Amino acid sequence: MGIVDRYIIKKYLGTFGFILLLLSTVVLVIDVQAKKPRIEENGFQLSEFLTQYYPFWIIYLVMTFMSILVFIAVIFFTSRMANNTEIVAIISSGASFHRFARPYFITSLFIGLFSLVINHYVLPWANIQKNELEAYTMNARKREQIIGSAPVSAQINVNEYIFIHSYNKKEKRGSGFAYRKYDKDKRLVYQLLAAEMYWDDAKQHFVLSSFHEKTVNKDDSEKLTSGAEIFRKFGFPPEELFPDQLLGQTKTTPELLRFIDREREKGNSNLNTYLNELYQRTAMPVSVIVLTFLALALASEKKRGGLGVNLAIGIALAFIFVFSFEALKVVSENKTLPPVVAMWLPNMVFAPLAAILYFRRANQ
Template structure:
């Protein structure tokens, strides 16, 4: 049963959080549109198209990314205000313990964390499909070409199958210099396929290879050669699955991402840290909402010299260190210095005990 004080704190929490959310959205949207408008228009789009087809999904991604910061600053802001007005002293003096006072904070942060979990695992990936389709056209030419231009490709389809492509255009899903090899369990080459050009037929879900040459090696080492103008070939998956880029993990819901990672492991792909980082961060970031709520409450629930300004400065500094440590740890994990699971949970592992210590220290004062 919620008391008047519970409802008051929950209203303050959600109201301040909503205000911060709206303020961040408006400021960042205006700044980002102004900065990216020249590149958008240089790529043949209009800003209005992006405001409809890109920015709503981009904003959702931004909100999830900075939700921990917004929660922390919101808690610091409104708790410092009621502490400076001696409202917390009055509540505790009336007989309520600090633990009882903290209950609406924990309930509200738990609610936000659950919503963030659902968004992270199931809603945000669907938004990322829309966002990532257009985001390369907001980059400079070099960064854009990394995602939409022509590149050399080498991929492992299974433990015995490999594809090498000299030139592959990721946007058009076509290329030249196609080379496929298949080995037996003893690593002996048993089949080889070359093609001068190829493209992906989306409607029929197969590759079309032109000017191909194939070679089959029998058990007695004799060879059977074949060639032709056109061959239809399916490798079980579309190009975005066979030749994944760094954005693919963002586009998959968690069940889809888990299946993709398992399939890549079965193929023998050891370079999965980018996708594992994405998977583990989807849970660790929402959990950080609760940790930062406890930390913010502990730091700002006592009236201090310097008041709201000092608490906000400290809160903003800690929040940015916390959230941007995730980005730094992604790089560390991608270089195989830390495992993805440890890297994505390390900020919570470090800040969690600190938050608990400060909370009980404040409760015992």
């Protein structure tokens, strides 16, 4: 590795680290000031959130906007090099533009691989910690949607169903429980009703109170039983029986793959949310390399207007790129696009653009 390689890698990582630290600090201060009243209204001390929520929230934030941070960093330091005629001097010394771009590729590959590991294995752990308290930073209506009680239902497999009239996901407790099992001809063969239910974490089973059982025999006769309390396991913990949209964020990729397979076997038709999460974990790190070369192509040529013009173009393109992921998630969840296409579409659009601009610049 030559002197120029080390110089550019140092510039890349130094600028990226500075922008990461600066923006994280600014966003953290703004977010704390905005959410402080809600946090205190819910009976928490701000110090609790500064140690138990915000460190994990920062990890989530950084990984969400990693592509923007990389893109802005490369635009910034490459534009300064171009304005100072450093790039002209390097290429005039006999190095090709492709040789000049090599440290950009090495650094972006390192950041991309680092992001890949974080996305697949570390970020889910951080999301578990973050999601424990996130509801208490929201307004009353959104908070109630997450930690309040609501009707839920679950399809265990093609023949077994659970319905709960009012269930609180945080407390894992509900009322108006009904479990029904059908045979292959969709004939009811077993029913279990209970007035109250809750999940026993220690014993890993459901506790059903004031229950009534009905078993339908082959000759259509019925056996009825009732009692004060009964214990049941339905193959899954309540988090997976009644999953919410955030569940996928809290599972490592091997766990998420197993969960998706189980949901597919159960006949769950709302898998796209979890598939989006799965494919985005790889698509976003790849975008680090794509946006690095797009930024290099845009900023390596000295322009009238200098750094300001390049930064304006870079920030606009970076936000379009990242927020297109959010828009495509909605499209995918509505089943307009397959999740794998939706999550890779930004890379599929920007990669050819980056390649065209890069080779145009290299051939000048």
